Amino acid sequence: MQQGWIRTHQSDLAAVYxxxxxxxxLGALLVCTLVGGIALDKDWLIAGLTAVILFAFIGESLELYRSWRTESFRNMLLTTALAWAVVCLLLLLIGYFSAQAAIYSRLVVGSWFCLTLFGLGLWRLALRQLLHYLRVNDHNTRSAAILGVNQAAVKLAEELQRNPQLGIRLQGIYRLPGHDGDTDTVAPENSHLLAGDLEQALSAxxxxxxxLIYIALPMGEARHIGELLAALGDTTATVFLLPDIFGSNLLRTRWQRIGGSTVLSIYDSPIQGINSWLKRLEDLLVSTLALALLSPLMLLIALGVKLTSPGPVLFKQRRYGLNGHTIDVWKFRSMTCTEDGPSIQQAQKNDARITPFGRFIRCTSLDELPQLFNVLGGTMSIVGPRPHAVAHNEQFRSIVSGYMLRHKVKPGITGWAQINGWRGETDTLEKMHRRVEHDLDYIRNWSIFLDLRILCLTVSRGFVGKNAY
Structure with missing residues (x-):
C-alpha cells in the first residue's frame, strides 16, 4: 500500500485543526487590537482564551473536527460559522451579565468577530485545496475494496474513480461466494472494476x-453479512455497509441507538436538531424582512381585492403541513368563491371563477403573500414543498408513489418544484409526479445554501410562470 508523507489518521489532522x-x-484578536490602538492587556487575553476554549468545546459538540474527506466544503464552512457564531453570542452574554462589556471596544470586538470568521473559513479552504492536491498526487490516500457485485457497488466504484481528490484508491470489486452470477449485471465498460474473489480481498x-472495505449486499442477507463481518474482524480495515435495497426511494437516513439496538431510519427529515434551528432562523429573518418591505404593497392588494369584487379580502384553506397535520393557509382572495370542502376544483386557464384582479395577483403569485404570516407563526417555511388542499392530498396520495413524504418538512411559499416550472395546475398525473419528484429531491439534498439558491431563483424567475393562472 502506497503511503503519503502525511499520515492518513484523522486524529492527526484534527489536532492540527x-x-x-x-x-x-488569538492572532485575529492581536491584529484588531493593534489596528485599534489598544493594548493587549489581561482583559483582552482573558476574552481571547475564553473564545478559544469555548470554540474547542462547541466545535466538538458540532463534530467540527471529524473527517470531512467525503463531505462538501459548504457543510464544513457552515458548521464552522455556526460554531463561531455561538461563541460570539456566549461572549456577548458573558460580558453583559458580568458587567464587563464596557471595558471592551465595540469596534475592536466586532472587527475581531468578523476577521476570525473570515480566517477560519479561509484557512480551511486553503488546507482543503492542499489536501485535494496531495490526494490527487497519491499522498494522504486510503486503499479501498468493495465486497459484492451489484449496481450499488458499481455506482460507488464510479464515484470513487470520478473523485480522486477524496484520496480513496479503489482496488476493485470482489466477488462473494454464491454470487458468481452477479458479475453478469456489470456492463462491459465496467468489467475492469472486477478484481477477484473474497479470499483475495481478505488476504489483502x-x-x-x-x-476501507464496503460490503455491498442486500439487507436481507443478514447471515452472509454477519459472516463477512466476523472474517473482517481479523483485519484492521474500517468496514462500511452499502445496502442494496432502497434505491431512489431512499429519502434521508441516519443510524440511531435505542438502548442496545441499532436502527436505520429510511424515511426521515433532514431538518432536525441544529438544522431545525437554522431553518427557523432563516424563516424568521426572511419573513420579517419581507413583511417590512412588502407591507405597503400588501395593503394595496387588499384594497384592490375589496374594490373589485364582493367578499372577504383574505381566505383560508385547510392544507397538510408538517407530518401531515392540517393547517390553515392564508391567501388573498382571487376568486368569486372560497372553496374548502371535500372536493375542490383546481384553477384552470380562463377559469370563470377567477376575478380580473385575482387573475393578476395569481399570475404574479402576489396572492400568496399572506402566507408570510404562516411562516412567522411556524406552520410554514419560506422554502419547501408547496402545500396542497386537503382534498387534493387525499386524491393523489393513493396514486402517486411517495406523495405523503413531501410532508416530512414544513410546506413552503416557494420550492424546488416551482422554480423548475412545476407550479400551477396539475391537470395530468405526469405533472403531479414531476412535482413530487422535485419535492423529494429537495428533501434529500436540503441545506441552507439550497434554500438561498431557491430564494434567489424565485426572485429572478419564480413569481411569474406559464402555468400560473
Missing part, C-alpha cells in the same frame, strides 16, 4: 493493504 483554530482566534486486508 484545533491548534490552528486557537492560534487564528490481513496484510494491511486495505484501509
Amino acid at each position: 484545533r491548534l490552528l483554530d486557537g492560534a487564528l482566534i 486486508a490481513r496484510a494491511g493493504d486495505l484501509d
Whole structure:
C-alpha cells in the first residue's frame, strides 16, 4: 500500500485543526487590537482564551473536527460559522451579565468577530485545496475494496474513480461466494472494476493493504453479512455497509441507538436538531424582512381585492403541513368563491371563477403573500414543498408513489418544484409526479445554501410562470 508523507489518521489532522483554530482566534484578536490602538492587556487575553476554549468545546459538540474527506466544503464552512457564531453570542452574554462589556471596544470586538470568521473559513479552504492536491498526487490516500457485485457497488466504484481528490484508491470489486452470477449485471465498460474473489480481498486486508472495505449486499442477507463481518474482524480495515435495497426511494437516513439496538431510519427529515434551528432562523429573518418591505404593497392588494369584487379580502384553506397535520393557509382572495370542502376544483386557464384582479395577483403569485404570516407563526417555511388542499392530498396520495413524504418538512411559499416550472395546475398525473419528484429531491439534498439558491431563483424567475393562472 502506497503511503503519503502525511499520515492518513484523522486524529492527526484534527489536532492540527484545533491548534490552528486557537492560534487564528488569538492572532485575529492581536491584529484588531493593534489596528485599534489598544493594548493587549489581561482583559483582552482573558476574552481571547475564553473564545478559544469555548470554540474547542462547541466545535466538538458540532463534530467540527471529524473527517470531512467525503463531505462538501459548504457543510464544513457552515458548521464552522455556526460554531463561531455561538461563541460570539456566549461572549456577548458573558460580558453583559458580568458587567464587563464596557471595558471592551465595540469596534475592536466586532472587527475581531468578523476577521476570525473570515480566517477560519479561509484557512480551511486553503488546507482543503492542499489536501485535494496531495490526494490527487497519491499522498494522504486510503486503499479501498468493495465486497459484492451489484449496481450499488458499481455506482460507488464510479464515484470513487470520478473523485480522486477524496484520496480513496479503489482496488476493485470482489466477488462473494454464491454470487458468481452477479458479475453478469456489470456492463462491459465496467468489467475492469472486477478484481477477484473474497479470499483475495481478505488476504489483502490481513496484510494491511486495505484501509476501507464496503460490503455491498442486500439487507436481507443478514447471515452472509454477519459472516463477512466476523472474517473482517481479523483485519484492521474500517468496514462500511452499502445496502442494496432502497434505491431512489431512499429519502434521508441516519443510524440511531435505542438502548442496545441499532436502527436505520429510511424515511426521515433532514431538518432536525441544529438544522431545525437554522431553518427557523432563516424563516424568521426572511419573513420579517419581507413583511417590512412588502407591507405597503400588501395593503394595496387588499384594497384592490375589496374594490373589485364582493367578499372577504383574505381566505383560508385547510392544507397538510408538517407530518401531515392540517393547517390553515392564508391567501388573498382571487376568486368569486372560497372553496374548502371535500372536493375542490383546481384553477384552470380562463377559469370563470377567477376575478380580473385575482387573475393578476395569481399570475404574479402576489396572492400568496399572506402566507408570510404562516411562516412567522411556524406552520410554514419560506422554502419547501408547496402545500396542497386537503382534498387534493387525499386524491393523489393513493396514486402517486411517495406523495405523503413531501410532508416530512414544513410546506413552503416557494420550492424546488416551482422554480423548475412545476407550479400551477396539475391537470395530468405526469405533472403531479414531476412535482413530487422535485419535492423529494429537495428533501434529500436540503441545506441552507439550497434554500438561498431557491430564494434567489424565485426572485429572478419564480413569481411569474406559464402555468400560473
